[in-house]
Amino acid sequence: MARYKVLLVDDEEELVRALAERLEIRQLECEVALNGEEALRMVEDNPPHVILLDLKMPGMDGMEVLRRVKKSHPEIQVVVLTGHGSESDEQIVRRLGAIDYLQKPVDIRELVKALDYAYAARD
Template sequence: MTKTESGRSLLLIDDEDGFLAVMRRRFERRGYDVATAGSGAEALRLLRERRFEAAVLDLKMGDMDGFELLRIFRRMAPEMPVVMLTGHGGETEAAEGLRLGAAGYLLKPCDFEALVECLDGALTQDDSGGATDGQAT
């Protein structure tokens, strides 16, 4: 189990309300300060209002896909690590996400510990001033 610093700000983006609620509770128990967005537009509004240390982003959403949102995030907050999640897709999508700058790419349902490790690894590299080294899992 990895140790997470208390108060890390995390933006969770997914169009499935139940998934967001469960993930929010799990991350908050780990000490994260979590904001949720049910759409790409809502995520962009939140990112304009405050700084997040990391984001977890669903690939398939109603108003825009995760790749489009990741491109915008790279312009608005290039230092913010983003881990992508999807219930659909494979190696091609993972490669595209990593090419666009995602810190990781996981398939749903994903192991929560693997997601935390991916985020912690990206945040640790970001804290040390190094670039994040995305790996598809």
């Protein structure tokens, strides 16, 4: 049985599906959204406990997804995982309510630790 549900949001389909498989091996229920709009629909239809969110995506970027999720579902914790981040991006996403900020590539143990922390910190 899954410990909790994670929504993975990233436009790199191969990477995000492989990551979902690795997390499911660790008893996490994973759903995948390949863009911001799809992620917001999924949050409304069946809210996850934690979102793992990429920043750089075509269309709606991760910062806008984060803003909207925290406005409509402040109880959902968001961990940002990006390959193109900066210190200023980290400051902005933390101000917007992200609980953690990780850089790709990330060690799977470090990622699971961040997700577990986010799950434990829910309102």
